Amino acid sequence: MSQPDTEEILEVCGKVGEILLNAGAETSRIETTVEYIGHAAGARVACYATITAVFVSLENESRTRLIKSSLGGFNLQKVDELNQLSREFVAHKITFSDLEREVARIERQVINFPWWARILGAGWVSVAPMLLFKATNGDLAWAFFVGIFGYLGAEFVGRRTTTPYFKEATGAFVVAILAELLMNIGWGDSAGNIIISALMPLVPGVAITNAIREILSRQIISGIVRTVDAVFVAGAIGSGVVIAIVLTQVLGGR
Amino acid sequence: MRLLVEFIISILSSIGFGVITNIPKRALLPAGITGGVSWCAYWLISLQDHSLVLPNFTATVIIGLLGNYFAIRHRVPVNTIYIPSLVSLVPGGIAYLGARSFTMGKAASAAQQIYNVILIAMALAVGFVVAEVIFKAIRPFLIRLIAKLPEVQTKSQK
Numbered sequence: 109m110s111q112p113d114t115e116e117i118l119e120v121c122g123k124v125g126e127i128l129l130n131a132g133a134e135t136s137r138i139e140t141t142v143e144y145i146g147h148a149a150g151a152r153v154a155c156y157a158t159i160t161a162v163f164v165s166l167e168n169e170s171r172t173r174l175i176k177s178s179l180g181g182f183n184l185q186k187v188d189e190l191n192q193l194s195r196e197f198v199a200h201k202i203t204f205s206d207l208e209r210e211v212a213r214i215e216r217q218v219i220n221f222p223w224w225a226r227i228l229g230a231g232w233v234s235v236a237p238m239l240l241f242k243a244t245n246g247d248l249a250w251a252f253f254v255g256i257f258g259y260l261g262a263e264f265v266g267r268r269t270t271t272p273y274f275k276e277a278t279g280a281f282v283v284a285i286l287a288e289l290l291m292n293i294g295w296g297d298s299a300g301n302i303i304i305s306a307l308m309p310l311v312p313g314v315a316i317t318n319a320i321r322e323i324l325s326r327q328i329i330s331g332i333v334r335t336v337d338a339v340f341v342a343g344a345i346g347s348g349v350v351i352a353i354v355l356t357q358v359l360g361g362r
Numbered sequence: 363m364r365l366l367v368e369f370i371i372s373i374l375s376s377i378g379f380g381v382i383t384n385i386p387k388r389a390l391l392p393a394g395i396t397g398g399v400s401w402c403a404y405w406l407i408s409l410q411d412h413s414l415v416l417p418n419f420t421a422t423v424i425i426g427l428l429g430n431y432f433a434i435r436h437r438v439p440v441n442t443i444y445i446p447s448l449v450s451l452v453p454g455g456i457a458y459l460g461a462r463s464f465t466m467g468k469a470a471s472a473a474q475q476i477y478n479v480i481l482i483a484m485a486l487a488v489g490f491v492v493a494e495v496i497f498k499a500i501r502p503f504l505i506r507l508i509a510k511l512p513e514v515q516t517k518s519q520k
Contacts, residue, residue, distance in 0.1 A: 134441060182383040184442045189386075191439050221381050229381030232374040237401050237450045259382070280458075304455045308375075309382055313452025314445050316479065320487035338457070346461030 112204045114166055117151045120204075122173035123211050124190060125155060125162035129175065132182040134322065135330045138162060141194050145207070148198040159330040189214050230259035236305045244297045250290055251305035258283035259309045273344035279310045280348030288356040303349060310345055312338035365402060372401035372450050380446035389442045392432035397447035400424045404451060414478060418485040419492075421451055426493020435508050444490075453482040 121142045128138045138157040142164060146153025152167040165172040193214070197207045221229070234255020235248050262279030269275070283306045290296035315338040323331035376397025380390050404421040411417065425447050433440040460475035497504075 133439075137439065137441075182445065184383055184385045184439070184445065186384075188389070188438055188442055192437070220384060225381050229378035232378030233382065233449060235371055235375065236455065237368060237372040237375060237405075238455065304458065307458055308449065308454065309379070311452075311454025311458050313454025313457065314448055316454070316457060316483045317448060317452050317486045318445075320483045321490055324487050324491055339461075342454075342457040342461040343465070345458050346465050349458070349462060350465050 112149055114151050114169065114171075116204075116208070117146060117149045117153065118164060118166060118171060118173055120149075120208050120211055121146050121153055121155070121164045122162070122175055123215060124194070125157065125164055126175045126177065127186055127211070127215055128190060129157065129159075129162050129177045131184065131186040133187045134318070135159060135327050136325065137187070141190065144198050145194050148200070149204055149207075159333045183220075186214055227256050227260070230309045231256045233309045234258075234306045236308050239301055239305050242301070244301075246295075247297050247301045248305060250287075250296055251302050254283055254286045254290070254302055255306035255309055257286055258306055262310060273340055276310050276341050277344040277348035280307060280345040281352045283307055283310075284349040284352030285356065288353060292356070292360060307345060307349075312341040315341065365405070368405050369398045369402050373398035375450050376446045379449040380442075383445055385442040385446060386438055388436055389432075389438045390446075392428075392436055392438075393443045393446040396425055396428040396432065396443055397450060399428060400447060401450050414481050415485045418451060418482050419489045422448075422486045422489025423493045423496075426490045427497060430493070430497045431504060431508075434505065435511070448486070451482075451486060453479040456482070 124145060125138055125142045128141060133141075135157040139155045142155040142157075142162070143153055146155070146164075154165050154167050156163045156165075160177055162175045162177075163172060164175075190211070193202075193207065193210050196202050197204075202210075220226070231252045234251045236251070239248065239251075258279045261282035262275045265278040266275035284299075284303050287296065287299045287302040287306065290302065291299040296302055315334055319331045319334035319338060321331075322328075322334060373394040377390050377394040380393045385393060400421040403424050404417045407420050408417040425444060429440050429443040429447065432438070432443055456475050457479045460472055460479060463469075463472035463475060
Protein backbone atom coordinates (compact mmCIF):
# COMPACT_ATOMS: atom_id res chain seq x y z
CA MET A 109 0.00 0.00 0.00
CA SER A 110 1.46 3.32 -1.03
CA GLN A 111 1.63 5.95 1.65
CA PRO A 112 -0.89 8.73 0.94
CA ASP A 113 0.69 12.17 0.70
CA THR A 114 -0.26 14.95 3.09
CA GLU A 115 -2.32 16.76 0.48
CA GLU A 116 -4.72 13.83 0.18
CA ILE A 117 -4.89 13.33 3.92
CA LEU A 118 -5.81 16.95 4.42
CA GLU A 119 -8.45 16.69 1.70
CA VAL A 120 -10.11 13.63 3.22
CA CYS A 121 -9.91 14.96 6.78
CA GLY A 122 -11.51 18.20 5.66
CA LYS A 123 -14.31 16.33 3.96
CA VAL A 124 -14.95 14.19 7.02
CA GLY A 125 -15.12 17.31 9.17
CA GLU A 126 -17.50 18.96 6.74
CA ILE A 127 -19.92 16.02 6.66
CA LEU A 128 -19.89 15.67 10.43
CA LEU A 129 -20.52 19.37 10.92
CA ASN A 130 -23.43 19.40 8.48
CA ALA A 131 -24.93 16.32 10.12
CA GLY A 132 -25.07 18.03 13.49
CA ALA A 133 -22.35 16.16 15.40
CA GLU A 134 -20.94 17.64 18.58
CA THR A 135 -17.79 19.69 18.04
CA SER A 136 -15.68 17.51 20.32
CA ARG A 137 -16.63 14.45 18.28
CA ILE A 138 -15.66 16.20 15.06
CA GLU A 139 -12.25 17.15 16.46
CA THR A 140 -11.41 13.70 17.78
CA THR A 141 -12.66 11.84 14.69
CA VAL A 142 -10.68 14.01 12.28
CA GLU A 143 -7.54 13.81 14.39
CA TYR A 144 -7.80 10.02 14.73
CA ILE A 145 -8.11 9.60 10.99
CA GLY A 146 -5.19 11.93 10.36
CA HIS A 147 -2.92 10.20 12.85
CA ALA A 148 -3.85 6.76 11.54
CA ALA A 149 -3.00 7.92 8.02
CA GLY A 150 0.40 9.03 9.24
CA ALA A 151 0.12 12.82 9.36
CA ARG A 152 0.14 15.05 12.40
CA VAL A 153 -3.23 16.66 11.93
CA ALA A 154 -4.72 19.23 14.24
CA CYS A 155 -8.41 20.01 14.04
CA TYR A 156 -10.39 22.80 15.59
CA ALA A 157 -14.14 22.85 15.21
CA THR A 158 -16.73 25.41 16.15
CA ILE A 159 -20.38 25.18 15.34
CA THR A 160 -20.03 27.04 12.03
CA ALA A 161 -16.53 26.14 10.85
CA VAL A 162 -13.92 23.40 10.91
CA PHE A 163 -10.19 24.06 10.60
CA VAL A 164 -7.94 21.17 9.70
CA SER A 165 -4.24 21.88 9.75
CA LEU A 166 -0.99 19.96 9.41
CA GLU A 167 1.13 20.59 12.44
CA ASN A 168 4.54 20.82 10.79
CA GLU A 169 3.43 22.58 7.64
CA SER A 170 1.64 25.80 6.94
CA ARG A 171 -1.28 24.35 5.03
CA THR A 172 -4.74 24.61 6.54
CA ARG A 173 -8.17 23.74 5.29
CA LEU A 174 -11.09 25.84 6.42
CA ILE A 175 -14.63 24.61 5.97
CA LYS A 176 -17.56 26.88 6.57
CA SER A 177 -21.06 25.74 7.27
CA SER A 178 -24.28 27.14 8.53
CA LEU A 179 -26.29 25.69 11.39
CA GLY A 180 -28.11 22.71 9.99
CA GLY A 181 -30.41 19.95 11.06
CA PHE A 182 -29.56 16.51 12.30
CA ASN A 183 -28.61 13.52 10.22
CA LEU A 184 -27.27 11.17 12.84
CA GLN A 185 -27.05 8.28 10.42
CA LYS A 186 -24.18 9.99 8.60
CA VAL A 187 -22.44 10.60 11.91
CA ASP A 188 -22.77 6.93 12.69
CA GLU A 189 -21.48 5.76 9.29
CA LEU A 190 -18.45 8.03 9.48
CA ASN A 191 -17.84 6.88 13.02
CA GLN A 192 -17.73 3.25 11.94
CA LEU A 193 -15.57 4.12 8.96
CA SER A 194 -13.02 5.93 11.08
CA ARG A 195 -12.96 3.09 13.59
CA GLU A 196 -12.27 0.58 10.82
CA PHE A 197 -9.57 2.79 9.35
CA VAL A 198 -7.86 3.35 12.68
CA ALA A 199 -7.86 -0.41 13.25
CA HIS A 200 -6.25 -0.77 9.77
CA LYS A 201 -9.09 -2.91 8.47
CA ILE A 202 -9.44 -0.73 5.37
CA THR A 203 -6.86 1.15 3.33
CA PHE A 204 -6.63 4.86 2.76
CA SER A 205 -8.06 4.65 -0.75
CA ASP A 206 -11.03 2.67 0.59
CA LEU A 207 -11.55 5.42 3.13
CA GLU A 208 -11.39 8.09 0.45
CA ARG A 209 -13.98 6.31 -1.69
CA GLU A 210 -16.34 5.62 1.21
CA VAL A 211 -16.19 9.22 2.43
CA ALA A 212 -17.11 10.43 -1.03
CA ARG A 213 -19.99 7.96 -1.11
CA ILE A 214 -21.34 9.10 2.25
CA GLU A 215 -21.08 12.71 1.18
CA ARG A 216 -23.12 12.18 -1.97
CA GLN A 217 -25.64 9.77 -0.53
CA VAL A 218 -28.90 11.10 0.82
CA ILE A 219 -29.49 8.89 3.81
CA ASN A 220 -33.04 9.16 4.97
CA PHE A 221 -35.85 7.05 6.21
CA PRO A 222 -38.69 6.58 3.70
CA TRP A 223 -41.39 9.23 3.73
CA TRP A 224 -44.08 7.08 5.30
CA ALA A 225 -41.77 6.25 8.21
CA ARG A 226 -40.98 9.90 8.81
CA ILE A 227 -44.66 10.86 8.63
CA LEU A 228 -45.55 8.18 11.16
CA GLY A 229 -42.58 9.26 13.26
CA ALA A 230 -43.70 12.87 13.30
CA GLY A 231 -47.16 11.73 14.27
CA TRP A 232 -45.96 9.71 17.23
CA VAL A 233 -43.69 12.48 18.45
CA SER A 234 -46.74 14.71 18.41
CA VAL A 235 -48.49 12.57 21.02
CA ALA A 236 -46.54 14.02 23.91
CA PRO A 237 -46.31 11.85 27.03
CA MET A 238 -46.17 15.12 28.97
CA LEU A 239 -49.85 15.68 28.20
CA LEU A 240 -51.04 12.12 28.65
CA PHE A 241 -54.04 12.09 31.01
CA LYS A 242 -53.90 15.89 31.17
CA ALA A 243 -55.32 16.58 27.74
CA THR A 244 -58.33 14.57 26.56
CA ASN A 245 -57.65 11.47 24.48
CA GLY A 246 -59.48 13.05 21.55
CA ASP A 247 -57.13 16.02 21.58
CA LEU A 248 -54.10 13.73 21.59
CA ALA A 249 -55.50 11.80 18.65
CA TRP A 250 -55.99 15.08 16.79
CA ALA A 251 -52.47 16.14 17.73
CA PHE A 252 -51.19 13.02 15.95
CA PHE A 253 -52.59 14.25 12.63
CA VAL A 254 -52.03 17.96 13.19
CA GLY A 255 -48.40 17.22 14.07
CA ILE A 256 -47.96 15.34 10.79
CA PHE A 257 -49.24 18.30 8.81
CA GLY A 258 -47.07 20.70 10.79
CA TYR A 259 -44.00 18.58 10.11
CA LEU A 260 -44.83 18.23 6.42
CA GLY A 261 -45.44 21.97 6.15
CA ALA A 262 -42.10 22.74 7.76
CA GLU A 263 -40.27 20.24 5.54
CA PHE A 264 -42.02 21.51 2.42
CA VAL A 265 -41.04 25.11 3.11
CA GLY A 266 -37.58 24.12 4.36
CA ARG A 267 -36.78 22.67 0.95
CA ARG A 268 -37.90 25.73 -0.97
CA THR A 269 -36.42 28.56 0.99
CA THR A 270 -33.16 29.19 2.76
CA THR A 271 -34.51 32.00 4.90
CA PRO A 272 -33.58 30.99 8.42
CA TYR A 273 -36.34 30.33 10.96
CA PHE A 274 -39.05 30.53 8.29
CA LYS A 275 -39.37 26.75 8.24
CA GLU A 276 -40.20 26.49 11.95
CA ALA A 277 -42.56 29.46 11.80
CA THR A 278 -44.49 27.87 8.92
CA GLY A 279 -44.76 24.56 10.72
CA ALA A 280 -46.07 26.29 13.83
CA PHE A 281 -48.51 28.33 11.74
CA VAL A 282 -49.93 25.20 10.11
CA VAL A 283 -50.27 23.48 13.48
CA ALA A 284 -52.03 26.42 15.12
CA ILE A 285 -54.38 27.07 12.20
CA LEU A 286 -55.46 23.43 12.10
CA ALA A 287 -55.93 23.33 15.86
CA GLU A 288 -58.05 26.47 15.84
CA LEU A 289 -60.06 25.07 12.94
CA LEU A 290 -60.76 21.88 14.88
CA MET A 291 -61.88 24.00 17.82
CA ASN A 292 -64.21 26.07 15.67
CA ILE A 293 -65.79 22.99 14.14
CA GLY A 294 -66.22 21.72 17.67
CA TRP A 295 -64.17 18.54 17.37
CA GLY A 296 -61.30 19.53 19.63
CA ASP A 297 -61.56 20.22 23.35
CA SER A 298 -58.62 22.53 23.88
CA ALA A 299 -56.70 24.25 21.07
CA GLY A 300 -53.84 25.00 23.46
CA ASN A 301 -53.26 21.34 24.27
CA ILE A 302 -53.41 20.27 20.64
CA ILE A 303 -50.95 23.01 19.68
CA ILE A 304 -48.37 22.20 22.36
CA SER A 305 -48.57 18.50 21.68
CA ALA A 306 -48.39 18.82 17.91
CA LEU A 307 -45.48 21.26 18.06
CA MET A 308 -43.22 18.59 19.60
CA PRO A 309 -41.43 17.69 16.33
CA LEU A 310 -40.55 21.36 15.80
CA VAL A 311 -39.57 22.78 19.18
CA PRO A 312 -35.90 23.26 20.01
CA GLY A 313 -35.83 21.31 23.26
CA VAL A 314 -33.00 19.03 22.20
CA ALA A 315 -31.00 22.02 20.98
CA ILE A 316 -31.34 23.71 24.37
CA THR A 317 -30.22 20.62 26.25
CA ASN A 318 -27.34 19.98 23.86
CA ALA A 319 -26.28 23.60 24.26
CA ILE A 320 -26.05 23.27 28.01
CA ARG A 321 -24.19 19.99 27.67
CA GLU A 322 -21.66 21.66 25.38
CA ILE A 323 -21.19 24.51 27.85
CA LEU A 324 -20.69 22.05 30.70
CA SER A 325 -17.99 20.32 28.68
CA ARG A 326 -16.28 23.72 28.17
CA GLN A 327 -17.26 24.07 24.49
CA ILE A 328 -18.49 27.50 25.39
CA ILE A 329 -18.63 29.08 21.93
CA SER A 330 -20.66 26.24 20.41
CA GLY A 331 -22.90 26.19 23.44
CA ILE A 332 -23.69 29.87 23.22
CA VAL A 333 -24.33 29.72 19.48
CA ARG A 334 -26.70 26.81 19.96
CA THR A 335 -28.50 28.56 22.81
CA VAL A 336 -29.08 31.73 20.83
CA ASP A 337 -30.24 29.69 17.84
CA ALA A 338 -32.68 27.77 20.04
CA VAL A 339 -34.07 31.01 21.47
CA PHE A 340 -34.75 32.30 17.98
CA VAL A 341 -36.35 29.05 16.88
CA ALA A 342 -38.65 29.24 19.90
CA GLY A 343 -39.43 32.83 18.95
CA ALA A 344 -40.21 31.84 15.37
CA ILE A 345 -42.55 29.08 16.57
CA GLY A 346 -44.24 31.43 19.03
CA SER A 347 -44.84 34.07 16.38
CA GLY A 348 -46.11 31.49 13.90
CA VAL A 349 -48.71 30.39 16.43
CA VAL A 350 -49.66 33.94 17.43
CA ILE A 351 -50.17 34.95 13.79
CA ALA A 352 -52.40 31.93 13.21
CA ILE A 353 -54.48 32.64 16.33
CA VAL A 354 -54.94 36.31 15.47
CA LEU A 355 -55.88 35.36 11.91
CA THR A 356 -58.56 32.92 13.03
CA GLN A 357 -59.93 35.48 15.46
CA VAL A 358 -60.19 38.09 12.71
CA LEU A 359 -61.73 35.65 10.22
CA GLY A 360 -64.00 34.14 12.86
CA GLY A 361 -65.29 37.62 13.69
CA ARG A 362 -64.64 37.22 17.40
CA MET B 363 -51.92 -0.13 33.86
CA ARG B 364 -51.38 3.55 33.52
CA LEU B 365 -47.64 2.97 33.74
CA LEU B 366 -47.90 0.65 30.74
CA VAL B 367 -49.68 3.29 28.67
CA GLU B 368 -47.08 5.90 29.61
CA PHE B 369 -44.32 3.43 28.72
CA ILE B 370 -45.73 2.59 25.30
CA ILE B 371 -46.49 6.16 24.32
CA SER B 372 -43.04 7.37 25.34
CA ILE B 373 -41.37 4.53 23.43
CA LEU B 374 -43.32 5.48 20.32
CA SER B 375 -42.39 9.13 20.82
CA SER B 376 -38.70 8.33 21.09
CA ILE B 377 -38.71 6.04 18.06
CA GLY B 378 -40.64 8.65 16.10
CA PHE B 379 -38.11 11.33 16.91
CA GLY B 380 -35.34 8.93 16.06
CA VAL B 381 -36.84 8.51 12.61
CA ILE B 382 -37.12 12.27 12.10
CA THR B 383 -33.51 12.88 13.11
CA ASN B 384 -32.30 9.92 11.04
CA ILE B 385 -30.61 7.74 13.59
CA PRO B 386 -29.27 4.41 12.32
CA LYS B 387 -31.90 1.67 12.16
CA ARG B 388 -30.20 -0.55 14.70
CA ALA B 389 -30.30 2.27 17.27
CA LEU B 390 -34.07 2.78 17.00
CA LEU B 391 -35.10 0.08 19.47
CA PRO B 392 -32.45 0.86 22.11
CA ALA B 393 -33.35 4.55 21.88
CA GLY B 394 -37.02 3.72 22.26
CA ILE B 395 -36.43 1.56 25.33
CA THR B 396 -34.18 4.18 26.91
CA GLY B 397 -36.82 6.83 26.31
CA GLY B 398 -39.58 4.64 27.72
CA VAL B 399 -37.75 3.64 30.89
CA SER B 400 -36.58 7.17 31.63
CA TRP B 401 -40.05 8.58 31.08
CA CYS B 402 -41.53 6.03 33.50
CA ALA B 403 -38.91 7.03 36.08
CA TYR B 404 -39.81 10.68 35.52
CA TRP B 405 -43.48 9.95 35.92
CA LEU B 406 -43.12 7.82 39.06
CA ILE B 407 -40.92 10.38 40.78
CA SER B 408 -43.08 13.32 39.79
CA LEU B 409 -45.96 11.63 41.62
CA GLN B 410 -44.01 12.00 44.86
CA ASP B 411 -42.06 15.15 44.22
CA HIS B 412 -43.72 18.06 42.49
CA SER B 413 -40.60 20.09 41.81
CA LEU B 414 -39.05 20.24 38.35
CA VAL B 415 -35.50 19.35 39.21
CA LEU B 416 -35.56 15.89 40.79
CA PRO B 417 -37.70 14.02 38.21
CA ASN B 418 -35.78 15.46 35.27
CA PHE B 419 -32.47 14.81 36.93
CA THR B 420 -33.26 11.17 37.70
CA ALA B 421 -34.61 10.56 34.22
CA THR B 422 -31.44 11.82 32.56
CA VAL B 423 -29.20 9.84 34.87
CA ILE B 424 -31.08 6.80 33.62
CA ILE B 425 -30.78 7.93 30.00
CA GLY B 426 -27.08 8.52 30.49
CA LEU B 427 -26.45 5.07 31.94
CA LEU B 428 -28.71 3.09 29.58
CA GLY B 429 -27.62 5.17 26.59
CA ASN B 430 -23.94 4.54 27.20
CA TYR B 431 -24.62 0.85 27.74
CA PHE B 432 -26.53 0.52 24.46
CA ALA B 433 -23.94 2.63 22.69
CA ILE B 434 -21.24 0.12 23.58
CA ARG B 435 -23.43 -2.90 22.97
CA HIS B 436 -24.67 -1.77 19.54
CA ARG B 437 -21.61 0.31 18.61
CA VAL B 438 -23.42 3.55 17.86
CA PRO B 439 -22.45 7.10 18.84
CA VAL B 440 -24.04 7.80 22.18
CA ASN B 441 -25.74 10.93 20.85
CA THR B 442 -27.92 8.82 18.55
CA ILE B 443 -29.53 7.41 21.69
CA TYR B 444 -29.52 10.56 23.80
CA ILE B 445 -31.38 12.76 21.34
CA PRO B 446 -34.44 10.58 20.65
CA SER B 447 -34.85 9.45 24.25
CA LEU B 448 -34.72 13.03 25.48
CA VAL B 449 -37.65 14.14 23.36
CA SER B 450 -40.32 13.70 26.01
CA LEU B 451 -38.27 15.43 28.70
CA VAL B 452 -36.77 18.44 26.97
CA PRO B 453 -38.29 21.82 27.74
CA GLY B 454 -39.30 22.50 24.12
CA GLY B 455 -42.98 22.97 24.87
CA ILE B 456 -42.29 25.41 27.68
CA ALA B 457 -39.78 27.24 25.50
CA TYR B 458 -42.57 27.76 22.98
CA LEU B 459 -44.99 28.92 25.69
CA GLY B 460 -42.35 31.35 26.95
CA ALA B 461 -41.81 32.75 23.48
CA ARG B 462 -45.56 33.10 23.03
CA SER B 463 -46.09 34.91 26.32
CA PHE B 464 -43.15 37.10 25.40
CA THR B 465 -44.68 38.06 22.03
CA MET B 466 -48.05 38.72 23.59
CA GLY B 467 -46.54 40.98 26.24
CA LYS B 468 -47.30 38.84 29.26
CA ALA B 469 -44.05 39.63 31.04
CA ALA B 470 -44.71 37.79 34.30
CA SER B 471 -45.65 34.43 32.78
CA ALA B 472 -42.91 34.77 30.16
CA ALA B 473 -40.32 35.23 32.90
CA GLN B 474 -41.69 32.24 34.82
CA GLN B 475 -41.67 29.99 31.76
CA ILE B 476 -38.21 30.99 30.60
CA TYR B 477 -36.96 30.42 34.13
CA ASN B 478 -38.48 26.93 34.04
CA VAL B 479 -36.81 26.20 30.69
CA ILE B 480 -33.40 27.08 32.10
CA LEU B 481 -34.06 25.09 35.27
CA ILE B 482 -35.11 21.95 33.36
CA ALA B 483 -32.26 22.21 30.88
CA MET B 484 -29.80 22.56 33.77
CA ALA B 485 -31.29 19.55 35.56
CA LEU B 486 -31.04 17.48 32.38
CA ALA B 487 -27.46 18.51 31.67
CA VAL B 488 -26.30 17.90 35.24
CA GLY B 489 -28.01 14.51 35.09
CA PHE B 490 -25.88 13.62 32.07
CA VAL B 491 -22.70 14.74 33.80
CA VAL B 492 -23.48 12.60 36.85
CA ALA B 493 -24.40 9.62 34.65
CA GLU B 494 -21.13 9.91 32.76
CA VAL B 495 -19.12 10.02 35.96
CA ILE B 496 -20.88 6.89 37.23
CA PHE B 497 -20.48 5.23 33.86
CA LYS B 498 -16.73 5.82 33.73
CA ALA B 499 -16.42 4.00 37.02
CA ILE B 500 -18.37 0.91 35.94
CA ARG B 501 -17.22 0.81 32.32
CA PRO B 502 -14.58 -1.96 32.56
CA PHE B 503 -17.06 -4.19 34.35
CA LEU B 504 -19.72 -3.52 31.72
CA ILE B 505 -17.42 -4.27 28.81
CA ARG B 506 -16.66 -7.66 30.34
CA LEU B 507 -20.37 -8.25 30.80
CA ILE B 508 -21.20 -7.28 27.22
CA ALA B 509 -18.53 -9.65 25.90
CA LYS B 510 -20.43 -12.50 27.54
CA LEU B 511 -23.81 -11.52 26.11
CA PRO B 512 -24.94 -12.88 22.74
CA GLU B 513 -23.89 -10.94 19.65
CA VAL B 514 -26.17 -8.21 18.40
CA GLN B 515 -26.25 -6.53 15.05
CA THR B 516 -23.60 -3.81 15.06
CA LYS B 517 -23.79 -2.77 11.44
CA SER B 518 -26.69 -1.50 9.37
CA GLN B 519 -27.34 -3.26 6.10
CA LYS B 520 -26.32 -1.27 3.09
